[in-house]
Amino acid sequence: xxxxxxxxxxxxxxxxxxxxxxxxxxxxxxxxxxxxxxxxxxxxxxxxxxxxxxxxxxxxxxxxxxxxxxxxxxxxxxxxxxxxxxxxxxxxxxxxxxxxxxxxxxxxxxxxxxxxxxxxxxxxxxxxxxxxxxxxxxxxxxxxxxxxxxxxxxxxxxxxxxxxxxxxxxxxxxxxxxxxxxxxxxxxxxxxxxxxxxxxxxxxxxxxxxxxxxxxxxxxx
Ligand SMILES: C[S@@+](CC[C@H](N)C(=O)[O-])C[C@H]1O[C@@H](n2cnc3c(N)ncnc32)[C@H](O)[C@@H]1O
Numbered sequence: 001x002x003x004x005x006x007x008x009x010x011x012x013x014x015x016x017x018x019x020x021x022x023x024x025x026x027x028x029x030x031x032x033x034x035x036x037x038x039x040x041x042x043x044x045x046x047x048x049x050x051x052x053x054x055x056x057x058x059x060x061x062x063x064x065x066x067x068x069x070x071x072x073x074x075x076x077x078x079x080x081x082x083x084x085x086x087x088x089x090x091x092x093x094x095x096x097x098x099x100x101x102x103x104x105x106x107x108x109x110x111x112x113x114x115x116x117x118x119x120x121x122x123x124x125x126x127x128x129x130x131x132x133x134x135x136x137x138x139x140x141x142x143x144x145x146x147x148x149x150x151x152x153x154x155x156x157x158x159x160x161x162x163x164x165x166x167x168x169x170x171x172x173x174x175x176x177x178x179x180x181x182x183x184x185x186x187x188x189x190x191x192x193x194x195x196x197x198x199x200x201x202x203x204x205x206x207x208x209x210x211x212x213x214x215x216x217x218x219x220x221x
């Protein structure tokens with residue numbers, strides 16, 4: 001086993017990280033609070049506080065203008081990315097839930113970015129398959145049902161521009177990826193996805209130890 005090279009992130013160190021990152025604006029802070037208050041059992045699905053600034057940073061770094069999000073929930077990741085888009089940029093947000101995404105719509109409107117976001121309600125695989133087949137996506141964020149990740153990846157990669165980026169959330173699945181005895185369930189789903197992504201010759205992928213694990217994958221060419 002290789003030496004463990006990561007500095008363990010204690011709660012104190014995590015607070016230090018948050019204090020040295022861009023701070024949530026009032027709309028983002030309101031969305032964190034609303035999500036925790038209204039959906040206490042599901043709020044864990046919201047991206048971690050370190051991830052909004054990271055997504056915004058990646059949108060600006062790549063100069064992305066056309067973003068696809070798979071898994072919107074109450075809207076924190078889409079809000080963070082839409083706010084980083086140029087005015088003529090577009091984000092297509094995919095989700096099955098009208099109830100959860102109603103809060104996303106409200107947040108986009110409050111932040112003045114509603115005109116940059118198009119929400120498509122329905123199974124994400126169908127929505128992805130209905131998109132133009134040619135490469136046109138600059139950045140995709142994958143954060144929906146884990147048993148769909150491989151299929152979403154397979155729909156996204158051909159539609160990604162050369163140099164385009166896929167950001168994948170929950171690639172640790174809370175550590176469940178290490179349970180090699182599990183052949184079904186979300187840990188096994190993500191383990192299969194991680195193997196699929198790492199072996200994909202069309203993409204260059206790096207797995208980061210942020211939040212519940214994030215993979216950044218760039219399309220070669
Ligand atoms: C982890 S949450 C997304 C969190 C969100 N990115 C955020 O920042 O708050 C996963 C979302 O995937 C959605 N979802 C689950 N199955 C889906 C499917 N088959 N197609 C589209 N969305 C789906 C759920 O409704 C849920 O809102």
